[in-house]
Amino acid sequence: MQVYCTKQHANNGSNRFCTQCGEPLPLAVGQVIDNRYQIIRQLGQGGFGRTYLAEDKNQFHQTCVLKEFAPQVKEPQDLQKAKELFEREANVLKKLQHPQIPRFHTSLQVKLGNKDFFLLVQDYVDGDDYSQLLEQRQSHGKTFSEEEVTTLLRQILPVLSYIHSLDVVHRDISPDNLILRSSDHLPMLIDFGGVKQLPASQGFWFTKLAGNHTLLGKKGYAPEEQLRQGKVYLNSDLYSLAVTILVLLTGKEPQKLYDSYQGLWYWGKEINVSPQLEAVLKKMLAYKPSDRYQTAEQILKNLPLLTATKPPTTHLTKLKTMIVAPGRQRANALVSKFHNKTQAVAKSIPLPVWIRPFAVSLGGTALVVLTGAGTWAVVNAVIRSVTSITIPSISLPEIPQLPNPLGQPVSDKGTKDNTQIISRRQQLEIPEVFFIKMVDELFYTSKPELKGRSLTSKAEDTALRNEWYDVASNFLDKLEQANLSTATRQKLGNYRSQDYEIWRRQARAGQLGNYTISQLNKDTNEKFDRLFPGQQRGKLNQQTFGQIWYAIAADQVSKLKSSN
Structure with missing residues (x-):
């Protein structure tokens, strides 16, 4: 082989x-x-x-x-x-x-x-990194909003405060080293390797975390003292975080946002934010380390309040059991708070009356409930015609949006219990972002008259919420019938056209025995059609139905490779 x-x-x-x-x-x-x-x-x-x-x-x-x-x-x-x-x-x-x-x-x-x-x-962190999330936004002509990046700062700065308290400098903060965790929608800081490739004559790759003489960091994201002199300070990370924020806001790489000749960022031209956030970012991006904020806590104190632009509606999100809702309009904010001294600086948001009796406990110790804030989602077009499944163009999922039927409290009579759906989804290890997109599409396709209308927690939407739950349950039945492997279910939502090209190359190289790519298409189509009859394969939504097609094909390829 x-x-x-x-x-x-x-x-x-x-x-x-x-x-x-x-x-x-x-x-x-x-x-x-x-x-x-x-x-x-x-x-x-x-x-x-x-x-x-x-x-x-x-x-x-x-x-x-x-x-x-x-x-x-x-x-x-x-x-x-x-x-x-x-x-x-x-x-x-x-x-x-x-x-x-x-x-x-x-x-x-x-x-x-x-x-x-x-x-x-x-x-393992289940989620998408922020470069993938930005890519998805840009495919729809959007980038991150000021409210969203402000929320990101509030959620990730306490993490930097923690590692800096241990004299650890990350040195490589960028969108691809921040992952939005699917289970609770908090940003995760990953890759503490500070990886560098040595000259070929030295013969190996290595990581180096200590000392101030190692040239590490991505060009455009790392400050001058780090790239040119190999020196790092605690606020070198703060500089890189500010560049990350600018990239998420504008959708442009750092080199497009900075005049290297003048040594100036394109404020007001490429970068448009409120005066208060601009002042914070400018200080984080100061050329001299001595002119920057010295600690993450200082930045948190100066960040603009989220309520200054639009008061959000709060609702409950439970750790590790939350599944996100139908609808794709971005949430204004997600503000989280843990029982952890490094997160004590996080701002709290008043809870609405219906949340107050709720609490989540773990091992006898109360765990602080995540509270999120956001506008009700407006549903986008139900089914998009995209490229053929034979040469797919798969996009990454957007940031999960709030609020949602599964995240809403079961308070009114007649509302079905959603805990069984949550449990089944988790047992099958289906990524929740994909799951919600798929159920959304099935639900709104069956009810085109609801296009542009979101589901609320009001009593008049009880019947619609119950129908959404039924669609979710039926979809889980379909996936169980598909008998997909755990690995392929875990990857749902993350298949891309490159996967298909790899299978094509493997078939040509004889790695699948006498099996051809045409036979793979035929067998996958037959199984897919049994699960979802009537779907036009040339027009499958690549973020939903197309992902299932890929998963079926991936399982078939895996079986062939193991038998050869």
């Missing part, structure tokens, strides 16, 4: 490095590492190696992330240095105990073939 590096060089399946360019080759799906962690799929790739979604067989098949470091070394001293740097990052990650930072499990050194590999094991 042949495997391919990112440059599409063909290699023997037993190789761990590309014989042509030296790039580490991916671990095989199904491969078990350290007799414990079974690879489900690859999540991403960077200069250090790759990250994988894996199943921990010793922890009730819980999913986790394996972060790979692949040192290509020949000299013993180089291998020893790689080990030291790897352990240094692992030791830093062990110290970080925060609900918005993936929990560190362990570090591993394993021998695959005749090469040593280092791996970090961390919690």
Whole structure:
């Protein structure tokens, strides 16, 4: 069996490095590492190696992330240095105990073939990073609003305050290192590797977290002292966070927002925000570190109040059980508060009367209820005609929106209990963002007269909410009938056209035996048609029905590869 590096060089399946360019080759799906962690799929790739979604067989098949470091070394001293740097990052990650930072499990050194590999094991965060969310917004001609980025600042600055209190500087804050967690819609700060690729003569990738002489950070996001001098301060992270905010607001890369000759940002031209937020961002972006805010707490005190623009309507969101609602209009704000001293600076929002009796407990200790604020969602066009399924153009899901039938309290008589739907969705491990999009489409397609009308928690909408629940339950029935594997269900909402192209290449290379891409299309279409008869495959919504088509195809490819 042949495997391919990112440059599409063909290699023997037993190789761990590309014989042509030296790039580490991916671990095989199904491969078990350290007799414990079974690879489900690859999540991403960077200069250090790759990250994988894996199943921990010793922890009730819980999913986790394996972060790979692949040192290509020949000299013993180089291998020893790689080990030291790897352990240094692992030791830093062990110290970080925060609900918005993936929990560190362990570090591993394993021998695959005749090469040593280092791996970090961390919690898996189900969600999309902010670069993906921005990409989705831009596909609809939108970017993030001022209210949304202000909320993001309020939610992520306490995390920076926490890591800075431990003298840890992230050094690589950017949209792709912030993930919007699906379970509670809080931003997660990821990738503390500070990864850098050394010159080829030194022979390996490594991470380095300590010391002020390492040149790390993304161009445009990192401040001058970091990129040019290799020096970092606590407020170097604050600079990078401000650039991230500008990118989310404008949808443009930092280089398009900054006049490098004059040393000025294009305020008022490319960047249009309220005077108060502009003043905060300008101070975060000061050229001299001494002119910036020195701590995250100082920024939080100066941020504009969300209620200054439009008073939001609050409602309850339960941790880890919330499923987001029909409707796609962006929420004005999501303000969260944990029982954690590093988050004490977060602003509280008055609760409406119906929320006050509610509380969520865990292990006998009260957990602070997440409170979100947002306008009722306005439903967009029901079904969009997009590209053919044979050459799909798949977009990433938008930020989940509030409020929703499943997140609303069951207070009026006649409203069905939604807890069973929540439980079934979680047991099947279906990403909630995809689930809501799919149920939305099915529901509003069946009721085109409701186009542009959102469901409320009022008594007059009880019947409609119950119908929405019925649609959700029937859809779960369909997915159970499909008998999809756990891995393909987990990936729903994240399939792209690249997946199909990979299958096409594998079929051409004979990796699927005598099975052709045409046969894959035929078999997938037949199974899809049994589940959803009457759907025009050439016009499938790529964010909903198209994802199911992909999942069916992915399972078929996986079965073929395992049999060859």
